[in-house]
Amino acid sequence: MGRVYKKISPMTRVRSTHLEDAFPGIQQTKESYSVTQILDGKSIAAQIRGEVANGVASLVAAGHRAPGLAAVLVGENPASKVYVGSKTKACAAAGMESWTVQLPANISEGDLRQKIQELNENDEVDGILVQLPIPKGLPEREILSEVAPTKDVDGFHPASIGRLWAGEQTFVPATPSGVLELLDRTGTELEGKHAVVVGRSLIVGKPMAALLLARNCTVTICHSRTQNLANICRQGDILVAAVGRTALISAEFVKEGAVVIDVGMNRLTELSEVERLYPGDPKRLRTFEKRGSVLTGDVDFSAVYPKVSAITPVPGGVGPLTVAMVLANTLEAARRRFGATVEP
Ligand code: GUN
Numbered sequence: 538m539g540r541v542y543k544k545i546s547p548m549t550r551v552r553s554t555h556l557e558d559a560f561p562g563i564q565q566t567k568e569s570y571s572v573t574q575i576l577d578g579k580s581i582a583a584q585i586r587g588e589v590a591n592g593v594a595s596l597v598a599a600g601h602r603a604p605g606l607a608a609v610l611v612g613e614n615p616a617s618k619v620y621v622g623s624k625t626k627a628c629a630a631a632g633m634e635s636w637t638v639q640l641p642a643n644i645s646e647g648d649l650r651q652k653i654q655e656l657n658e659n660d661e662v663d664g665i666l667v668q669l670p671i672p673k674g675l676p677e678r679e680i681l682s683e684v685a686p687t688k689d690v691d692g693f694h695p696a697s698i699g700r701l702w703a704g705e706q707t708f709v710p711a712t713p714s715g716v717l718e719l720l721d722r723t724g725t726e727l728e729g730k731h732a733v734v735v736g737r738s739l740i741v742g743k744p745m746a747a748l749l750l751a752r753n754c755t756v757t758i759c760h761s762r763t764q765n766l767a768n769i770c771r772q773g774d775i776l777v778a779a780v781g782r783t784a785l786i787s788a789e790f791v792k793e794g795a796v797v798i799d800v801g802m803n804r805l806t807e808l809s810e811v812e813r814l815y816p817g818d819p820k821r822l823r824t825f826e827k828r829g830s831v832l833t834g835d836v837d838f839s840a841v842y843p844k845v846s847a848i849t850p851v852p853g854g855v856g857p858l859t860v861a862m863v864l865a866n867t868l869e870a871a872r873r874r875f876g877a878t879v880e881p
Contacts, residue, residue, distance in 0.1 A: 570794055574723065574847040578715070581722050582857035586631055589864045593632040596871065604871030605634035606664040606690065606863070607656045611649065611675070612642030617668045624666075627860045633867060634661070642672045649675060650683045657685040663874055664690035664867035669740065687874065690866035693739060701747050708866050713745035715858025716777065716798050717752070725775070725796050725847065727752040733773030735759045735766070735786070735835070741779040741800050749775070766790070778835035784814055786836040788844055797848040800855050801835030815839065 597603055606628050608621045621637055628635035638652060649671075656665050665688045671677055681693040689697050692708040700707035720727065732754040736742035746756045759769055761780070770776055770790040778786045779800035791797060805811050811831055815821040816839065824831050834851030842848055849855055 570844055570846055573842055573845060576719055576723050576798075576847055576849045576854060578719055578849060578854040579857045581719055582715070582861040584722070585718060585858070585861040585865060586627060589633075589861070589868050590631040592868045592872075596868075596875065597632070601871070601875050602661070603632055603634050604663045604867050605636070605661050606666070606867045607636045607638055607659075607662045609638045609640065609649075609653065609656070609665065609667045611640045611644060611667070611671045614668075614670065617670075621668050623860055624863055627864055628867070631864050631868075633864065636662070644675075646675055646679070649680055653680070653683040657683075657688060662688065663871040664688055664863075666691045666863065667693075688870055690863060690870055692744065692866070698739070698744075701744060704751055708870070709748065709862075710740055710744045711859045711862035711866065712741050712779075712800060712855060713748050714866075715862045716745060716800070716855055717748050718862070719798070719849070719855065719858060720775070720796070723847065727754050727775070729753060729755070730774040731755045731757070731772055732775040732777065733757045733759060733770050734777045734779065735770065736777075736779035736781075736800070738779065742777075745777055745779065745800075749777075780835050782835055783810070783833050784835070784837035784840075786841060788837070788840040791841050791844055793844055794846045795844075797836055797841060797845050798855065799834035799836040799838075799849050799851050801833070801851060802856060803833050803835070804830045805833050806830045 593603055606624070608624055610617060610621050625635040625637055638656070640649065640652060653665065653667070656662050665684045667680060667684065669677070671680060682695055684694055686694050686696040689708050692701065692710040697707045701709055727749065732749040734742050734746045734749070734756065737758055737760045742758060746758050750756045754775065757769060759766055763769065767790045770786065771792050773792060773795055775796045775798070776786070776791060777798045777800060781801055781803060783803045783805065805814070806829065808825060811821055811825050814833060814837060821831050832852045836848070838848065838850065
């Protein structure tokens with residue numbers, strides 16, 4: 538079996554003549570963009586995690602303890618367990634401490650607040666994250682407001698959100714700050730560009746818009762009630778899709794030469810859908826046979842790829858950056874708490 542996915546390092550461009558090499562089954566058309574870059578989040582995340590590990594080593598060499606991250610996991614959501622597991626594993630790889638605080642789904646609001654207070658007061662803990670979603674019945678915003686802003690490595694506290702929009706130094710949510718790293722480290726020009734963000738969540742859409750605005754993009758936020766969505770998306774020099782709807786973004790949604798960032802993490806459980814979205818891709822089919830599902834984004838990759846100048850794959854695009862940026866934020870939290878000026 539030939540190569541099915543070609544890894545591309547940051548700053549490396551893929552000639553569209555190699556399209557079949559990178560993604561079998563994708564047809565190059567006459568109108569294809571001449572050069573399409575696949576933005577390899579995996580290798581950029583590895584780069585960032587290496588920098589974090591160096592930063593941790595510098596702190597320790599300067600006589601400080603290793604930074605520590607506490608992840609609060611409420612209930613038994615399997616996906617949340619996987620996400621928290623990958624964050625704590627990455628902490629260990631970077632030389633950081635981590636703790637998973639597993640709590641029952643039926644915990645009372647008061648007890649959960651109390652647990653977070655204990656972490657706020659624990660001097661060993663530099664960063665706290667409450668993995669979302671938390672069970673229905675618990676007031677999410679109130680719970681997130683309980684995290685001390687100095688330890689709010691997720692950037693979900695109202696003070697962090699306000700500071701972000703005010704352009705002040707703060708913790709920025711990991712996924713959108715990872716997207717910005719991806720854009721910067723692959724040489725994407727932002728100044729003066731029209732960025733269209735599809736999705737208005739507090740985790741991705743809103744902070745993404747704030748970050749792009751701070752970098753002098755003209756920003757449009759679209760959402761489920763937006764009229765003429767395709768027309769607006771097609772105006773974007775940069776298009777960020779973060780809505781959680783498989784293949785919503787088809788070729789008619791993108792401008793020729795745009796940079797497309799796919800934040801979607803959707804699970805395809807129908808074989809016919811996998812075959813439709815990834816025609817002739819044996820690797821996806823094998824994954825489907827093995828696991829009964831495959832991960833997919835909000836962008837119809839094979840339809841959009843030929844038209845754009847750069848695009849993130851799913852998996853291997855934005856996902857790995859989320860973990861890397863949580864680590865980076867935790868290191869930063871520790872530095873601030875130690876009053877350390879050590880640079881990586
Ligand atoms: N659930 C989905 N994304 C995130 C995230 O970035 N942080 C937390 N805490 N929960 C999430």
